[in-house]
Amino acid sequence: MPVDTLSTRLTGLRGFYRAGYQSVLAYRADLLFGIVGLVIQATLTVVVWRVLFTGHDQVAGIGSATAVAYAVLAACLQAVVMPWQFSSLPLRVMRGQIGVDMIRPRSLISQNLAQAGGTMVGRLPLGAAGLVTGLALGAVKAPHSVLDLLVSVVSMALGVANILTINLLVSMTAFWTLEIGGIMILYRFGSAFLSGALIPLWFMPEWLQPIISWLPFQAQIYAPLSIWFGTRHGADLVGTLALQLAWVMVLFLLLQLVWRRAVHRVVVLGG
Amino acid sequence: MAEQVKTLSPIREDLRASRILLRAGWRAAMSYRISFLSAILGGMVLQGTQLLFIGVLLAKFNVIDGWRLNDIAFLFGMRLAAHAFYVVPFGALLSIDQAIQQGDVDRYLLRPAGTYLQVITRYAPLMALGDALLGFGAVAVFAPQASVDWTPGKVVFLIAALVGGGLVETGMQTFLAGLSFRMTSTMSLRILADDTITRFSGYPLTMFSRWGFLSLTFIFPMAFIAYLPATVLLGRTDDLPIPAWLAYLSPAGGPVVFAIGLVFFNRMIRSYTSPGS
Numbered sequence: 001m002p003v004d005t006l007s008t009r010l011t012g013l014r015g016f017y018r019a020g021y022q023s024v025l026a027y028r029a030d031l032l033f034g035i036v037g038l039v040i041q042a043t044l045t046v047v048v049w050r051v052l053f054t055g056h057d058q059v060a061g062i063g064s065a066t067a068v069a070y071a072v073l074a075a076c077l078q079a080v081v082m083p084w085q086f087s088s089l090p091l092r093v094m095r096g097q098i099g100v101d102m103i104r105p106r107s108l109i110s111q112n113l114a115q116a117g118g119t120m121v122g123r124l125p126l127g128a129a130g131l132v133t134g135l136a137l138g139a140v141k142a143p144h145s146v147l148d149l150l151v152s153v154v155s156m157a158l159g160v161a162n163i164l165t166i167n168l169l170v171s172m173t174a175f176w177t178l179e180i181g182g183i184m185i186l187y188r189f190g191s192a193f194l195s196g197a198l199i200p201l202w203f204m205p206e207w208l209q210p211i212i213s214w215l216p217f218q219a220q221i222y223a224p225l226s227i228w229f230g231t232r233h234g235a236d237l238v239g240t241l242a243l244q245l246a247w248v249m250v251l252f253l254l255l256q257l258v259w260r261r262a263v264h265r266v267v268v269l270g271g
Numbered sequence: 272m273a274e275q276v277k278t279l280s281p282i283r284e285d286l287r288a289s290r291i292l293l294r295a296g297w298r299a300a301m302s303y304r305i306s307f308l309s310a311i312l313g314g315m316v317l318q319g320t321q322l323l324f325i326g327v328l329l330a331k332f333n334v335i336d337g338w339r340l341n342d343i344a345f346l347f348g349m350r351l352a353a354h355a356f357y358v359v360p361f362g363a364l365l366s367i368d369q370a371i372q373q374g375d376v377d378r379y380l381l382r383p384a385g386t387y388l389q390v391i392t393r394y395a396p397l398m399a400l401g402d403a404l405l406g407f408g409a410v411a412v413f414a415p416q417a418s419v420d421w422t423p424g425k426v427v428f429l430i431a432a433l434v435g436g437g438l439v440e441t442g443m444q445t446f447l448a449g450l451s452f453r454m455t456s457t458m459s460l461r462i463l464a465d466d467t468i469t470r471f472s473g474y475p476l477t478m479f480s481r482w483g484f485l486s487l488t489f490i491f492p493m494a495f496i497a498y499l500p501a502t503v504l505l506g507r508t509d510d511l512p513i514p515a516w517l518a519y520l521s522p523a524g525g526p527v528v529f530a531i532g533l534v535f536f537n538r539m540i541r542s543y544t545s546p547g548s
Contacts, residue, residue, distance in 0.1 A: 053332075
């Protein structure tokens with residue numbers, strides 16, 4: 001009788017992870033255009049921010065170099081961690097394949113998380129292309145200290161955990177309604193805006209900043225990048241990480257709850 | 272009946288076919304109320320984020336490349352409304368890859384209507400209504416605030432520019448869709464074009480330097496969508512590194528780009544090989 005150890009569990013999930021990144025790499029042309037796209041968009045983004053800053057030394061305490069570097073890094077990070085197709089779950093629910101998924105010996109949640117993680121790894125070349133473009137344009141800034149670098153990497157990992165969990169949570173809407181196109185777009189663009197992927201919180205209106213800073217989305221992109229650029233110190237830094245960790249735990253708990261309710265709703269068409 | 276159809280001219284025949292196909296598509300799409308509303312909301316959010324983006328930035332920075340918020344908002348509004356003229360009638364073009372992969376094009380080739388016509392009437396792009404609502408709303412709100420002395424002539428020019436801008440986008444997407452007959456998937460290429468237009472065609476394009484501007488005018492003709500006609504309305508044609516008459520003629524760019532796209536699309540159909548046996 002097979003023993004259910006951590007290593008056998010991981011072996012089972014490795015297949016999903018591999019399926020995730022292969023789904024990106026299998027379509028060479030798509031990947032290529034994605035890379036070309038990021039090069040073009042990183043270039044145009046740099047121009048937009050540089051032009052915005054002409055005539056300003058600092059806006060909201062932030063200088064041009066930091067703002068430009070933020071825009072480039074956020075675009076790279078967004079390209080990797082926020083894919084347009086972030087989950088195959090809704091499609092699998094619609095086609096009834098979810099029935100097969102549910103009788104697999106690994107939980108549906110871990111199957112999906114492993115696959116989504118694989119997709120992100122497969123999309124790393126996109127981020128790299130954007131980064132190289134940014135470097136070539138002299139638009140990327142390294143962190144002030146090794147500590148800032150290390151902490152921001154930890155913060156990025158928490159951000160990725162946050163995105164993976166929320167994405168799956170949103171995808172689970174598919175158990176309640178098949179018409180999720182509008183909801184998905186609302187979520188995609190809402191989270192892109194609230195996460196700081198488009199505009200850092202520094203430049204948001206004053207009344208909006210406190211609201212956004214407590215929402216889970218800012219923990220995805222803004223939190224790690226604000227650490228990268230050394231705008232957080234001491235208690236603020238620790239508080240940022242603690243809030244990120246708390247959100248991951250809350251979201252994961254929520255995911256378990258939603259999943260438990262969803263299980264009872266599954267009716268696979270066609271028996 | 273068959274004889275009667277035969278006597279119609281090809282154009283009238285196509286118009287009749289498109290009327291029938293469009294009615295069927297929209298009726299199918301409208302029959303689900305919730306999805307109807309959520310799709311419209313989705314369309315508004317998709318484009319609304321761009322307005323939000325530029326609004327938040329200009330609230331902090333006041334000016335971009337010499338353009339104030341009111342004129343930038345008008346430029347963005349023009350681009351949104353022009354986009355509606357592409358996406359409402361032609362939005363189904365997005366599904367060209369599926370039409371080919373699922374073998375639908377086999378059927379289209381057999382039917383007595385143009386392939387292109389049948390591709391764009393595959394389904395009714397509901398989300399486009401959200402785009403249209405937001406786009407026309409934005410023009411209605413921002414046009415009076417822009418630094419333009421509105422005369423009847425300028426209003427006519429604006430309308431021509433919006434329709435023309437929609438046709439420019441349609442032409443570019445039609446051209447790229449034509450590549451689908453040769454390549455397995457052109458989705459990412461077409462999304463890239465769409466995304467670049469969405470994000471950047473609402474800026475004063477001369478800010479991307481001379482060469483950037485020229486390539487966005489003559490290679491990837493995004494400038495014709497909103498920026499060139501906007502310089503005419505705002506009296507800013509002096510900013511352009513090209514003759515002003517070209518900006519005055521910019522609404523005519525729509526039919527030209529569309530014709531090029533359509534000719535290319537129809538030529539590429541010849542290299543179509545059915546995915547089935």
